[in-house]
Amino acid sequence: MSHASILLQVKHLNPLKQVHASIVTSGLSQNIFLSNRLANSYAQCGLMDNAEQIFHRISSKNIVSWTILISGYAKNHLFMDAINVFNKMVTYGFLPNEITISSILPAFGNLGLTQIGKSVHCFWVRCGNGANVFVETALVGMYSKLGYAGVARRVFDSMSERNIVAWNVMISCYSDYGFGEEGFGLFNLMRREGVHVDFFTVMSLISASSCVEDLRIGQGVHCLTVRTGFERGQLVRTALMDRYVNGNHIEDANLIFNDMHVKDVVAWTLMLTGFSKGQYWNKAIEHFNEMMRVEGIEVDSVALTGILSSCSDSGALLQGKRVHALVEKRGFACDVFVGSALIDMYTNCANLEDARKYFEGMEEKDVACWNAMIAGNGMNGHGNDAIDLFLRMKGSGINPDESTFVCVLYACSHAGMVDQGLHIFSHMVKSWNVFPNSKHYACVADLLGRAGRLDDAYILVNSMPLLPDFDIYCALLSACKIHGNIELGIKISEKLFQLEPNDAGHYVLLSNMYALAGNWEGVKMTRISLRSKRLKKDPGFSSIEINGELYTFMAGQKDHPQYYEVEGLLQCMIIRIQEAGYVPDTRSVLQELSDDVKMDILYHHSEKLAIAFGLGRTKPGTIIRITKNLRSCNDCHSACKFISKVYEREIVVKDTNRFHVFQEGVCSCRDYW
DNA sequence: CTAGGGTTAG
Known part of the structure; x- marks a missing residue:
C-alpha cells in the first residue's frame, strides 16, 4: 500500500509516527502531497505541534498546506492560533480559497470577533467567487455564534443550495438563543423540502x-x-x-434512564440533578450512593458538584461532609468547580467555619469560589467580613464579575449596611465597568427598602434603564411588608400581577397584601381566580437532618409517616413556650378565618413541625438546624426565640434568603429580615 | 494525488 492511502487510515500517534519515519527514510519528505496529508493526519489526532513541524519543513508550501494548518487549529478549538496562521498566510501573499474561508470562519464566531468576521465575509463577496455551500454554511454558523440570528437567517435564505448541515446550523442557532418556535418552524420547512433528518437535526430539536x-x-x-x-x-x-430533567419531568427522565443498557456517568449525574431539582433530596443521596457502588463508573467533578448542591439546598451537613471526604480521597480537592460547591454547601449548612477552613486552604481560587465565600458570609449576616473578602479578592488579582457584586450587595443588605452598599454599587460601574443588571437593582432596592427608605427604592426602580422584573418587585414588596406600607405594597403587587398573570407566586403575594390591609374581599377574589386557573404554588416545607437522614415536613401535612410522633411533641412544645410568654401572632395567617383555625394553622407551619420533631429526636443541647423553602413568618420567628430559651437549644433556620441563629431568646438577624 | 461547514452534563 502507498504511504498516502495508509495515512488516510491511521488515526493514532504511534502508527502515524511509523509512517512518518518511513516517508522520511524513503526520501519522500519533500513530496508536497504526502507532507500535506501527513500534517493533516497529525492535526486530526490533535497533535498540532507535529503538524506545525511538518508544515515548516515543506519548502514550497501551497494554499492547501496553509489551509490544513488553519483547519487543524480550528478543529482543536485553538481559534487564536488558527487566526494567527491565517494572518501570516495573507502576509505571505497567499489568497484564501473557499476551503480556507470555511475553515477560518468558525474561529471568528467562537472568539466573538464580529469585525474581522464581517470583513472576511465582505472579502469573500468582493472576490466574486459565487455561491459555495460550505462557505455560506460557515457564515451562518459564524453569525449565529456572534449573536446575529437575523443576519444568519438572511445568509441562510440567500443560499441557492442548502444541504442538511445548513439546515441544522440554522435550527441550532434558533435553539441556542431560546427561539424554540422559530426552530420548529424551520424544521417543518425543511421537511416540506424533503430533506432527511440526521443526528444533528435531532440533537438541535431536542434542545x-x-x-x-x-x-x-x-x-x-x-x-x-x-x-x-x-x-x-x-x-x-x-x-x-437532560430536557426532561430541566423541565422537571423526572419520571420521564427516569424511564429513559432505566431503559439504558449502558448507564454512563453523564446519565447518572443527570438523574441526580433531576432528583435534586425536584427537591427529592433523600432520593438524590440514595441515587448518588448507588452510583458509587456501580462497577466502572468513576465520579467526576460534575457528579460531585451535583450531590454537593443537593446537600446544600437541603441543609444535609453530615451527608455533605461525607462527600467532602470523598472529594479529598478521589483527588478533586483542587478542582475549583467542586471547591465552590463545597464552600456553598458548608455556608448553606450554617457551617461557616469549615467553609472558611477549606477556602483558605485552596491553592487556586477562581471568581466562583470567592463569590461563594462572600455570599456565605452575607447569608450568615457577616456584612463586614463579606466586604473584607471582596477587598482581598481584588488584592489577589481576581476580577469580580456580575455575581460578585450581587453577593456583596446582598451581604450589605442583610447586615443593614446601607451606605457601604450604595458606595459599592456606585463604584461598580465607575471602577469595574460592570453595568448593573436587574439583579443588582433588586439588591439595591432591597438595601434601601429594608432600611425604611422605601421612597428612594421606588424612585430607583422607576428611574432605572431596565424593566423591573420579579426579583425587584419582590424586594420592594418585602420592604412594604416590613415597614407596613400596605398602600404601596398593593400598587406593586397589582403591577406584578399584570406583568405575569400566570405565576402562582404573584397571586399569593397580592393576596397577602390585601390580607395585610384587611381587604378580605380582595383575598377571596385572588384565591378564587388562582384556583380557576388551576395554578398551584409550591408548598412550603422545612427539612431537618438527623443522623444523616433527611426528614421533610409540609405545613399542615397529616399523612406524614411521623405524624403522631410530631403531633405529640408539637402540643407539648406550644404549651411550654406559651408558659414562657409566647402569644400566637394570628396576623401572620393571611386569610379570613376564625382565631381558632388561624392558631391551628400557625401551630402546623412546617418550621414548627420540623423543630418539634428535632427536639424529640435529638439529645438535649444539640443544635437544631432547619432548612426551609420560604421566608420565615413573623409567628415562627417569634416562636423560635421562645423555643431557644425554654429548651436551651441553639436553633439555626435557613430560609430562602439568610440564616437565623436563635440563642437564648434572641435571633442573629436582630429581627431584621 | 493534498484541505472544508455542525454535537453532550455544572
Missing part, C-alpha cells in the same frame, strides 16, 4: 424543545427520535434526559 412551553412539542420530538432510530444512541438519550 429547541426545551425552550418551547408546549409539552406536546417535546413529546413530538421524542417520538421523532424513536421513529428515526436515533433514540438508540447514547448521546440522544442523554440529551432527551
Whole structure:
C-alpha cells in the first residue's frame, strides 16, 4: 500500500509516527502531497505541534498546506492560533480559497470577533467567487455564534443550495438563543423540502424543545427520535434526559434512564440533578450512593458538584461532609468547580467555619469560589467580613464579575449596611465597568427598602434603564411588608400581577397584601381566580437532618409517616413556650378565618413541625438546624426565640434568603429580615 | 494525488 492511502487510515500517534519515519527514510519528505496529508493526519489526532513541524519543513508550501494548518487549529478549538496562521498566510501573499474561508470562519464566531468576521465575509463577496455551500454554511454558523440570528437567517435564505448541515446550523442557532418556535418552524420547512433528518437535526430539536412551553412539542420530538432510530444512541438519550430533567419531568427522565443498557456517568449525574431539582433530596443521596457502588463508573467533578448542591439546598451537613471526604480521597480537592460547591454547601449548612477552613486552604481560587465565600458570609449576616473578602479578592488579582457584586450587595443588605452598599454599587460601574443588571437593582432596592427608605427604592426602580422584573418587585414588596406600607405594597403587587398573570407566586403575594390591609374581599377574589386557573404554588416545607437522614415536613401535612410522633411533641412544645410568654401572632395567617383555625394553622407551619420533631429526636443541647423553602413568618420567628430559651437549644433556620441563629431568646438577624 | 461547514452534563 502507498504511504498516502495508509495515512488516510491511521488515526493514532504511534502508527502515524511509523509512517512518518518511513516517508522520511524513503526520501519522500519533500513530496508536497504526502507532507500535506501527513500534517493533516497529525492535526486530526490533535497533535498540532507535529503538524506545525511538518508544515515548516515543506519548502514550497501551497494554499492547501496553509489551509490544513488553519483547519487543524480550528478543529482543536485553538481559534487564536488558527487566526494567527491565517494572518501570516495573507502576509505571505497567499489568497484564501473557499476551503480556507470555511475553515477560518468558525474561529471568528467562537472568539466573538464580529469585525474581522464581517470583513472576511465582505472579502469573500468582493472576490466574486459565487455561491459555495460550505462557505455560506460557515457564515451562518459564524453569525449565529456572534449573536446575529437575523443576519444568519438572511445568509441562510440567500443560499441557492442548502444541504442538511445548513439546515441544522440554522435550527441550532434558533435553539441556542431560546427561539424554540422559530426552530420548529424551520424544521417543518425543511421537511416540506424533503430533506432527511440526521443526528444533528435531532440533537438541535431536542434542545429547541426545551425552550418551547408546549409539552406536546417535546413529546413530538421524542417520538421523532424513536421513529428515526436515533433514540438508540447514547448521546440522544442523554440529551432527551437532560430536557426532561430541566423541565422537571423526572419520571420521564427516569424511564429513559432505566431503559439504558449502558448507564454512563453523564446519565447518572443527570438523574441526580433531576432528583435534586425536584427537591427529592433523600432520593438524590440514595441515587448518588448507588452510583458509587456501580462497577466502572468513576465520579467526576460534575457528579460531585451535583450531590454537593443537593446537600446544600437541603441543609444535609453530615451527608455533605461525607462527600467532602470523598472529594479529598478521589483527588478533586483542587478542582475549583467542586471547591465552590463545597464552600456553598458548608455556608448553606450554617457551617461557616469549615467553609472558611477549606477556602483558605485552596491553592487556586477562581471568581466562583470567592463569590461563594462572600455570599456565605452575607447569608450568615457577616456584612463586614463579606466586604473584607471582596477587598482581598481584588488584592489577589481576581476580577469580580456580575455575581460578585450581587453577593456583596446582598451581604450589605442583610447586615443593614446601607451606605457601604450604595458606595459599592456606585463604584461598580465607575471602577469595574460592570453595568448593573436587574439583579443588582433588586439588591439595591432591597438595601434601601429594608432600611425604611422605601421612597428612594421606588424612585430607583422607576428611574432605572431596565424593566423591573420579579426579583425587584419582590424586594420592594418585602420592604412594604416590613415597614407596613400596605398602600404601596398593593400598587406593586397589582403591577406584578399584570406583568405575569400566570405565576402562582404573584397571586399569593397580592393576596397577602390585601390580607395585610384587611381587604378580605380582595383575598377571596385572588384565591378564587388562582384556583380557576388551576395554578398551584409550591408548598412550603422545612427539612431537618438527623443522623444523616433527611426528614421533610409540609405545613399542615397529616399523612406524614411521623405524624403522631410530631403531633405529640408539637402540643407539648406550644404549651411550654406559651408558659414562657409566647402569644400566637394570628396576623401572620393571611386569610379570613376564625382565631381558632388561624392558631391551628400557625401551630402546623412546617418550621414548627420540623423543630418539634428535632427536639424529640435529638439529645438535649444539640443544635437544631432547619432548612426551609420560604421566608420565615413573623409567628415562627417569634416562636423560635421562645423555643431557644425554654429548651436551651441553639436553633439555626435557613430560609430562602439568610440564616437565623436563635440563642437564648434572641435571633442573629436582630429581627431584621 | 493534498484541505472544508455542525454535537453532550455544572
